[in-house]
Amino acid sequence: MKFESQLLKGVAPVVVLEILSRGQMYGYELSTAIEQRSGEILTLGKGTLYPLLYNLEAKKLVKGKWEKTDSGRKRRYYSITGRGKGQLARQKEQLKELTAGLNLVLGGALMPA
């Protein structure tokens, strides 16, 4: 599904942090994981993924390091930091409240079926 970019902009870091909170991943892996875990509803543009990862790295929410994969190839693995975890928790809480608010406004339209 194609989302409004502004709508996705605020959610994308939370999604990336959430996925990385379950284990370290490299770029392609992360991109695929987001699609799979969102039932292919969420797709992070490739042109957005790496700038986003670098921004999160600048904020010290994730950290990247070069490692060898099982196949022996070098990949840059990203993992969530302690700060990233804290940030994720705060943002998830905010999203929960946002959803509750939107639900009330939209008459329960956001409630799971």
Place this chain on the structure above:
Amino acid sequence: MRLLITIFGVIVGAVCGVIFAGVYMLSVVGTFWILLICMGLGGFAGWLVGMLIPHRVPKEVSLEHIPEISAEFIKQVIKKMGYRRKVRADVMAELAAHFEDELANCERPQEKAQQLIAEFGDVKLLGVLLRRAKKRSRPLWRTVVARTFQLIGLLVLCLPVYVVWFYSGKAVVSTDYVAEINRVARPAADEKLNAATEYIKAAESFEQMGNDISRLLGSGYAVVSVDEKQLVEDWLRENKDAVDLGVAGAKKPYCWFEYERSDDIAGIKFTFTLGVFRKFAWALCWRSRLRAEQGNYNGAFEDIISCCRLGQHFRGDKLVIEQLVGMGIESFAIGTLEELLGQYEVGSQELAELQQKIEDTAGGENPVLSFRVEKLLTYNALERLFTDGLGGGHIIPKAMDELFPEVNIIGGAGAIRGSEYGNVGFSEDIKRLAGWIKRKCHLLFFHPGKKETFKAVEKLYAYSERLAAKTPAQIEAEGIDFKEGSWELTKGNLLLRFFAPAFANASKQAYAVKTQVDATITILGILRYKKDKGELPADLAELIGAGYLKGEPMDLYSEQGLIYRKIDGGHFLLYSVGPNFVDDGGQTGERKWDREGDVVFWPVRR
């Protein structure tokens, strides 16, 4: 990279060293060592930082495993991204890995690659986003280094523009200080009372004086041969009219010269040469000696008095250099008189008349230097040495060189003293080069602007006037160092540093002359007393009580009276404690006003 950081450290160290040396106005030697130490420390710090940076990024990025179209796309993105080489390699490797992963096991890699490229979006935008994100993640020290390099680069670019702007500055003369100087220097008196008219006419003869005569007049009277004495006597006879014209001028109560405006950098022109008046003083003193030798004491004393008046005509509201010449002439006349008194037996009546004339002429003289005209002259120079524009006006190096070429000779930056170059072990050329660089840098970056200089002038002259009003004894008692004080007030100011040291010396000279005059009046009183009473007075109080002296002569070096003592053989001793402020019992130094010993006025030193 490590090498670059080390070099950067050395540069930063050098800049810090130069700033440190500039701020603390260090000498060449000091600057050299500080520079060396700072460069060493900077280089070491740079090397240390370089060593701490680990190599985490693969050096070579292979794009062989992905289709050519993808490789080209990545290269384009990286090109648009710019930024540091290692970061670019890092991103390149990551993008290549992504393409590799996406295209792995793909049946139509070309098509998939096309699709992927489309998903990545615009090359330029992606490059910009990647650069921004990477820049945000760089550590603070890297940001500082980058900004410092940028700043240095900017400064290097701006430097030529600044130098051109600085050197092309033009002075704006808005006030006619020459007119103001003429107004202040001229007393409220009729032109007929101005001795300058006679002096200028007489000066022509003295200007034409041959070198041999000039040399003889400057020599001591006692050391010349009979033939040489005859030569001077002949010259004096031939130029009697000129000397008498000068004497006529000396009888007038005032003397002022008109200063003229000039188109050159100085902006002021003198209508007379001070050196001529020194020759005139020599001639008068020589004539007085010749007259005394011939027994014509009244004529001799008349020439001495004329010489004193000539000296006094250069005192008061005049330039400091003029006042100094005046003091020199007066001191020379009084010194000659002391010699004559020590050499010849003069009658009591003649001594009384002479004492009266000396008291009338120089007795009540104020030894305090006047800085009014000097200050105006400084302002006049400042107007020609500074621009009047941005930042309140800056110094014009070319004008400074033109007006004060001597500053170049001492090699100083106005901030450093010539003596600081002594015994440093550098060759003369290096010293000269170092002095030149330091001076240019000082002028360009550190020299105070016009407003600051005007303020400094006010402070310097206020300070000089305050201290000039104090006797040497008062200055010593208060622990003031006149020279150091004025040096401190003019720190870093090329022009003012040129003037300042002279003020302290001139002030000392003024008090020395005053002490000398008072001592000579006292000697005349004592000699008269001895002639009349057949013996010396017991002390100066007895001399004053008997009406031979109006009051106790003050020793300006002790704030007490001059020291009088009777000695064996019916002689007496009259002295000042002198510039060392200590009573050495009448023991003199090698020269009369030496820092060591007392200044003995009687008996006269031969």
